[in-house]
Amino acid sequence: MKLYEYEAKNIFKDAGIPVPLSTLATSPEQVHDIVKELNGPAVLKPQTLTKQRGKAGLIGFADSPKEAVRLSLALFGKRHEGERIDTILVEENVKVAGELFVGIAVDYAKDQPVILGSPNGGVEIETLALEKLDLIRKMPIRVSRGLGEEEALALAKFVGKHISETHKEEWLAKLQRILLSFYEIFRSYDCELAEINPLGLRNDFSFVALDGAMVIDDEAQFRHPELVRCRAQTEESFKQEQAYKDKGWTYIQMEGDIGVLSSGAGITMAILDLINLRGGRAANFLDTAQMNRQGIFDAFQIFHNSKSIKVLLVNIFAGLNRCDELAEGIKDYVSAYQAPFPIVVRMVGNREKEGRAILEGIGITPISGLEESVDRAIAMVR
Amino acid sequence: MSILAFRDTNVLIQGITGNQARQHTKNMLDYGTRIVAGVRPGSGGENVHCVPVYNSIEEACQSHRIDASVLFIPAKSVKEAALDAMKNGIRLIVCVAEHVPLHDAMFIFEEAKKRGTIIIGPNTPGMISPPENTKLGFVPTMYFRPGPIGVCSRSGTLTYELVMRLTAAGLGQSTVIGVGGDRIIGLRFRDALKLFEEDSKTKATLLIGEIGGSMEEEVGEMVARGDIRKPVFVYIAGSTAPEGQRVGHAGAIIAGSGGSVEGKVKTLQQAGVHVGTTIAEVIEMIKKAVGN
Numbered sequence: 030m031k032l033y034e035y036e037a038k039n040i041f042k043d044a045g046i047p048v049p050l051s052t053l054a055t056s057p058e059q060v061h062d063i064v065k066e067l068n069g070p071a072v073l074k075p076q077t078l079t080k081q082r083g084k085a086g087l088i089g090f091a092d093s094p095k096e097a098v099r100l101s102l103a104l105f106g107k108r109h110e111g112e113r114i115d116t117i118l119v120e121e122n123v124k125v126a127g128e129l130f131v132g133i134a135v136d137y138a139k140d141q142p143v144i145l146g147s148p149n150g151g152v153e154i155e156t157l158a159l160e161k162l163d164l165i166r167k168m169p170i171r172v173s174r175g176l177g178e179e180e181a182l183a184l185a186k187f188v189g190k191h192i193s194e195t196h197k198e199e200w201l202a203k204l205q206r207i208l209l210s211f212y213e214i215f216r217s218y219d220c221e222l223a224e225i226n227p228l229g230l231r232n233d234f235s236f237v238a239l240d241g242a243m244v245i246d247d248e249a250q251f252r253h254p255e256l257v258r259c260r261a262q263t264e265e266s267f268k269q270e271q272a273y274k275d276k277g278w279t280y281i282q283m284e285g286d287i288g289v290l291s292s293g294a295g296i297t298m299a300i301l302d303l304i305n306l307r308g309g310r311a312a313n314f315l316d317t318a319q320m321n322r323q324g325i326f327d328a329f330q331i332f333h334n335s336k337s338i339k340v341l342l343v344n345i346f347a348g349l350n351r352c353d354e355l356a357e358g359i360k361d362y363v364s365a366y367q368a369p370f371p372i373v374v375r376m377v378g379n380r381e382k383e384g385r386a387i388l389e390g391i392g393i394t395p396i397s398g399l400e401e402s403v404d405r406a407i408a409m410v411r
Numbered sequence: 412m413s414i415l416a417f418r419d420t421n422v423l424i425q426g427i428t429g430n431q432a433r434q435h436t437k438n439m440l441d442y443g444t445r446i447v448a449g450v451r452p453g454s455g456g457e458n459v460h461c462v463p464v465y466n467s468i469e470e471a472c473q474s475h476r477i478d479a480s481v482l483f484i485p486a487k488s489v490k491e492a493a494l495d496a497m498k499n500g501i502r503l504i505v506c507v508a509e510h511v512p513l514h515d516a517m518f519i520f521e522e523a524k525k526r527g528t529i530i531i532g533p534n535t536p537g538m539i540s541p542p543e544n545t546k547l548g549f550v551p552t553m554y555f556r557p558g559p560i561g562v563c564s565r566s567g568t569l570t571y572e573l574v575m576r577l578t579a580a581g582l583g584q585s586t587v588i589g590v591g592g593d594r595i596i597g598l599r600f601r602d603a604l605k606l607f608e609e610d611s612k613t614k615a616t617l618l619i620g621e622i623g624g625s626m627e628e629e630v631g632e633m634v635a636r637g638d639i640r641k642p643v644f645v646y647i648a649g650s651t652a653p654e655g656q657r658v659g660h661a662g663a664i665i666a667g668s669g670g671s672v673e674g675k676v677k678t679l680q681q682a683g684v685h686v687g688t689t690i691a692e693v694i695e696m697i698k699k700a701v702g703n
Contacts, residue, residue, distance in 0.1 A: 135513065138625045140520040140595045172517045219514050248486065249512035294592060295566020295621060298648040299690060305651035306689070314652075348551025348571050377575070379553065399572065400691060 030245045032256065033076045035118045037241035040218065041225070044210040047237045051120035060101040063119040064094040070122035071097055075104050075114040078260060081153075085109055090122060123237050125229030129188050131208060132224040133170075133215045142170045144212065146188035150227035176212035181205045189230075196234050207236055219249030277318030280331065285310025287406050288332045288370070290325075291344035292317050300344060303400060309407035312338050320350055325358035329368075338370050342406040344399070345376040345384070352376050352384025356395075363391050371409055375402035413540030413586040414561070414606040414613075415503060415529065416479065416547050423471055423480040423501065424449040425492050427459050432483035435549045436460055439481075442552050443544030447475045468499045479503035481537065481547050489533060490515035497528050505547045506532035506597075516595050523597060530597025535589040536567035542585060542612065550589070558583015559701065561607035563600055564619035565592050565626075569648060569690075573619060576694045582702060585613040592621070600626040601633055608639050615642040615701045617693070622649035622672055631678035642700055644685045646693040647672050 032040075038048045050067065053076070054060045064071045073089035075082060082088055087109060089100035097119070107114050130150035136143045147165045166187045170176055185204035192200045207228070215223045222244040229237045250257050260267075273280050279294070287309050291297040294316045304311045312335070317328050325343075332341055345355050359374065376384055376395040388395050396402040422439070426432050427449025437460050440446055446462050448471040455466035465471040468480075480501045484492040486508045496504050504523075511533040523530050531538055537548010542557035550567070554575040560582050564570040567589050574587060588603055590596050600618055607613045620627045627647060633639055650672040676686050685700070687693025 135517070135595070137594045138629070140517050140524075142517070171521060172514065173521055216514065219512055221513055246513040248510045249514065251487065252512070291568075293566060293568025295564070295569030295619070295648050296572055297568075298566075298621065298652060299569055299572070302648060302651045303689065346568060346571055348553065349549065378551075400689075 030247055030250060030256065031078045031260065032243040032245065033078065033260075034074060034241055035076055035116075036256070037223075037243040038118075038238065040214055040243065041211075041238050041241055044214050046207050046210055046214075046225070047235060048241075049120045049123045049237055049239065051118050054101070054117045054119050055115060057098045057101045057105065060117060060119055061094045061098045064091060064097040067119070067121050072120045072122045073097060073100050073104065074118040074120060075107075075109070076116040076118055077109050077112045077114060079110040079112050082109065087114075123229060123231065123239065125227075125237065125239070126232050127191060127230040128227030128239070129230065129236075130224075130226045131184075131188060131211060131228055132222070132226065133212060133220065134222050136169065139169065141172060142212075142215065144168050144170055144176060144184060144208070146184045146208075148188055148191050170212070172216075175216065176209060178205070178209070181208040181212075184208055192230065199234055200230075203234070203236060214243075218243065219246045219252060220244060221246050276324075276327070278328070279314070279316045281314040283311050283313050284337075285312045286337055286339040286410055288312045288335065288338040288341040289344070290315055290317070290328050290332070290341060292320050292346070296344065296346065300342070300399070300403065303403045304342075304407065307400075307403060307407055309403070309410060320345075320355055320358070322354050322358040322361065325355050326361045329359070329362040333366065333369065335370075340406050340409045341368075341370050341372050342402060343372060343374045344402070345374065345378065345395075347376070347378025347380070347384070350378075351380045352378050353380045353387055354384075356384035356387035359393070360387055360391050363393075373402055373406045373409065375399055412610050412612040413543045413545075414603075414610050415586065415588070416538055416540045416543065416545045418443065418543040418545055419445065420503075420543075420545060420547075421445055421447045421476050421478045422547060423447065423468065423475075423477045423496075424459075424462070424483060425451075425468070425480055425496065426483040426485075427451055427462065427464055428454050428457070429483055431549075433459055435483065436462060438549065438552075439546055442539075442546050444546055448477065468495050468501070472499050477501050479505065479547060481505045482507065484508060486510040486512070486533075490519055493519045493530065494522060497522055497526050502528055503547075504528060504530045504597075505535070505537045506530060506591075507535055507537055507548050508532070509534045511593065513595065516593065520595065520597060529602075531588060532591040532593075532597060534593045534596075535591035536570070538586065538588040539584075540586045541583060548589070550587070554578050555587065556583035557585075559585060559612060559614035560697065561585050561603070561610070561613040561616040562587040562619070563603040563607075563616065564589050565621045566619060566648065569619050569646075573617065573646065573690060573694065576690065577617070577697070580694060580698050580702060582697060585610060590626075594624065599629065601629045604630060604633065604639055604643065608641055613641065615644065615697060617697060618643065618645045620645060620647040620675065622647065622652055622675075627675040628678045631675075631682040631684060633682075634679075634684050635682035642685065644687065644693055644697050644700075645679055646687050646690060647675055650688070 091097035128150035130147040224242040428451040539546035
């Protein structure tokens with residue numbers, strides 16, 4: 030779950046990491062009033078979850094309320110990578126003498142967080158990591174201990190290596206505090222990623238987080254209910270996603286015409302590969318949790334009103350459950366509704382013979398070979 | 412022989428009184444697993460399918476030698492349960508729960524590394540050693556047979572599909588391990604491969620991978636170094652998955668160029684690993700190399 034910049038900045042602020050003065054606006058009138066209140070140069074930052082707003086020319090700089098309103102009129106309602114701009118963070122335009130980078134990510138091969146820092150902030154860190162390795166320092170963190178005072182200071186020294194010698198100790202002590210607070214945010218908010226880029230250096234020996242990004246682990250959402258709500262999608266699709274989640278389903282819409290209903294992420298992925306490699310086009314990825322009669326009946330509903338599906342491929346591998354039980358679920362669906370598309374069933378496992386008899390009773394001949402069932406579905410679309 | 416789980420492995424079930432746990436305890440017992448105790452605070456003194464239930468692991472350990480624990484514990488409580496098992500000296504932990512928070516998992520694995528504990532999972536159906544009639548977890552047993560193939564997989568359902576075909580081809584299995592579908596997991600492919608290499612009865616290993624992560628690449632490096640002499644076969648699911656999307660398993664996401672099937676296949680083939688692009692192809696490869 031990615032947070033909006035303003036959410037990340039609110040969290041930074043609460044943790045004592047300085048951020049620019051700012052207010053959220055949802056209308057040009059509000060933009061006007063905020064800039065007037067700021068009484069100085071302002072930055073207009075559309076709140077989207079897309080990347081590289083700057084490169085897309087979406088960040089506006091205004092010296093007067095009038096100019097800000099003019100810029101905001103062009104931004105409100107505009108779409109960036111499909112996401113509509115509805116809110117703009119209006120911020121004081123802070124003058125800085127330098128830009129640094131700090132971030133914390135998870136090293137998935139080593140099962141631990143890594144804190145990264147660079148004296149060259151403001152650029153894309155992925156590029157920096159690939160091209161200028163000496164400009165980045167990485168430090169693994171042991172989660173049971175957290176980030177230590179000394180480690181934070183060592184990283185501060187590297188990140189702040191271009192800071193002028195006058196008052197250097199004062200600078201570094203501040204930077205060290207910021208790093209410690211930043212790790213505490215990463216930990217307490219269950220982040221999989223957190224970034225301050227750039228972290229601005231001001232002439233008055235202080236720092237300011239000019240931009241912030243946080244991604245919270247989806248599995249830990251239950252610990253942060255205040256942040257869970259719809260993001261960068263319609264209320265409707267958010268509700269739909271949550272509803273699937275509650276059932277233990279993962280559903281991803283795709284562009285083809287062969288619907289897929291299957292249990293288990295791995296086998297479903299393999300089925301999509303087979304469809305695509307054999308010249309068909311899958312309409313979706315659906316991984317349902319372990320199925321029972323009611324579950325498979327419910328899953329059919331997903332496809333019921335689909336306009337894109339020309340055939341539905343159902344894969345049943347009954348290891349813990351039973352073929353006959355699932356076949357009954359299919360029968361329930363076909364009896365309750367006229368299926369608007371032909372159904373191909375691949376079925377193996379417990380009580381296969383019994384399941385086969387039930388399906389044959391409703392005019393479906395199940396197939397036991399996976400490849401064969403995929404080929405049948407593709408042939409029916411053609 | 413098999414690896415990790417044997418007929419004389421004494422098994423503890425944490426959270427044994429839950430509905431799922433009861434059912435799977437019975438399935439494990441029926442298959443032959445030696446379950447000696449269960450734990451559930453407040454249920455001490457009860458029995459589940461004749462397995463004595465204790466209030467704490469500590470209490471269970473006073474009456475039994477425990478070699479392995481299977482956690483039938485909700486994701487939110489896995490951290491506490493796993494740490495408790497490790498604290499009581501249990502060396503093998505199978506964590507079936509899905510949706511364990513990332514930070515909890517990191518904490519568990521740090522402790523496990525310190526103690527040398529092997530953790531299988533999270534988000535796994537568990538493991539099964541057909542020659543030893545032992546399974547830890549909820550792997551459906553119907554298609555498993557004893558034999559020479561070691562199998563290690565990121566996906567439960569794909570495991571069943573491939574094992575069914577191995578068995579149909581007359582190729583049984585020494586041990587089959589679901590390592591789990593999450594981004595960070597305990598026992599990795601490389602660890603399992605080392606164990607299979609040392610197991611005299613395993614003739615070849617089948618790894619069932621997925622897009623995302625770096626486990627397949629690690630195996631490529633190991634084989635290239637010459638650490639693994641037995642043949643290794645790999646199938647990787649997700650070659651046509653959309654980039655940047657989580658396809659079911661949290662670990663199955665392609666970030667930039669890392670973790671793509673193409674990249675994994677290249678690394679593996681250069682190392683001399685046999686990679687099948689489809690399920691049917693990898694099974695054919697194994698049949699040719701190992702079958703009679």
